[in-house]
Amino acid sequence: MTKLEEQARWVKTGGAIAASGVWFSYPNRPAILQDLSFSILPRERVGLIGSNGAGKTTLFLTICGLLSPTGGTLTLLGKPIIKGEFRPEIGLVFQNPDDQLFCASVRDDVAFGAENLGLDPEEVDRRVHQALSATGVLPLIDRVPHQLSGGEKCMVAIASVLVMHPKVMLYDEPSANLDLRARRRLIRFLQQSQQTLAIASHDLEMILEVCDRVLLLDRGQVVADGKPQTIMSDRTLMETNGLEVPLSLT
Numbered sequence: 638m639t640k641l642e643e644q645a646r647w648v649k650t651g652g653a654i655a656a657s658g659v660w661f662s663y664p665n666r667p668a669i670l671q672d673l674s675f676s677i678l679p680r681e682r683v684g685l686i687g688s689n690g691a692g693k694t695t696l697f698l699t700i701c702g703l704l705s706p707t708g709g710t711l712t713l714l715g716k717p718i719i720k721g722e723f724r725p726e727i728g729l730v731f732q733n734p735d736d737q738l739f740c741a742s743v744r745d746d747v748a749f750g751a752e753n754l755g756l757d758p759e760e761v762d763r764r765v766h767q768a769l770s771a772t773g774v775l776p777l778i779d780r781v782p783h784q785l786s787g788g789e790k791c792m793v794a795i796a797s798v799l800v801m802h803p804k805v806m807l808y809d810e811p812s813a814n815l816d817l818r819a820r821r822r823l824i825r826f827l828q829q830s831q832q833t834l835a836i837a838s839h840d841l842e843m844i845l846e847v848c849d850r851v852l853l854l855d856r857g858q859v860v861a862d863g864k865p866q867t868i869m870s871d872r873t874l875m876e877t878n879g880l881e882v883p884l885s886l887t
């Protein structure tokens with residue numbers, strides 16, 4: 638099946654992620670997500686951009702079932718997302734790796750997700766090695782996570798999600814706080830990823846390098862959806878929504 642045929646098939650089922658008229662408010666607060674509708678096809682790499690407070694993280698938390706929309710529907714791979722339901726098909730990499738790593742060793746942290754799937758110890762071990770190899774940090778397997786550098790923690794946190802073999806990965810600000818070398822390693826890794834990707838970031842140059850599509854969010858609404866170069870080089874659109882045209886496009 639060609640990529641186009643595969644995508645046509647997925648359009649009928651809602652794609653990898655489909656949001657239809659989604660609303661969300663934190664208790665006693667104005668709406669953060671307002672009537673959001675979009676769909677992401679399998680193996681698309683979508684950048685989610687928008688100024689501080691636009692609702693990017695909130696959207697990710699609803700897609701993962703950690704928050705329940707106050708209106709509308711969300712589906713993952715054609716099945717409704719229900720708050721609290723464990724869906725190993727989707728993985729979220731938090732902005733701060735310290736929110737993701739809490740065990741005494743890298744091995745234990747990465748094994749945690751696979752053990753929760755009820756896999757036998759040999760399969761867990763196989764997956765741990767595979768996830769750490771894919772992220773390029775296998776030599777860190779016996780290290781204590783909180784003693785790692787920011788860049789190392791970032792890749793271990795990604796491995797701790799990959800170990801569950803998700804089809805869809807959500808990355809919240811993955812390049813925040815990384816130095817040049819660690820950021821480059823992350824970009825190369827994301828470019829080679831086989832999953833459907835949604836990446837929320839203020840690092841617009843990284844989005845340009847990794848993503849084939851961008852959703853621009855402002856005050857909980859999708860105000861633009863299209864090719865990264867087209868959206869990010871539109872100075873009026875970017876500045877109206879609190880962003881700047883990235884240097885490489887000026």
Ligand SMILES: Nc1ncnc2c1ncn2[C@@H]1O[C@H](COP(=O)(O)OP(=O)(O)OP(=O)(O)O)[C@@H](O)[C@H]1O
Binds near residue numbers: 663666691696
């Ligand atoms: N637990 C919470 N309770 C109340 N309000 C919240 C909560 N979490 C986030 N918010 C508010 O929701 C709005 C959207 O926040 P969110 O973190 O989703 O935005 P964002 O686009 O990810 O921002 P940033 O780019 O700064 O990470 C903000 O105004 C924020 O203050």
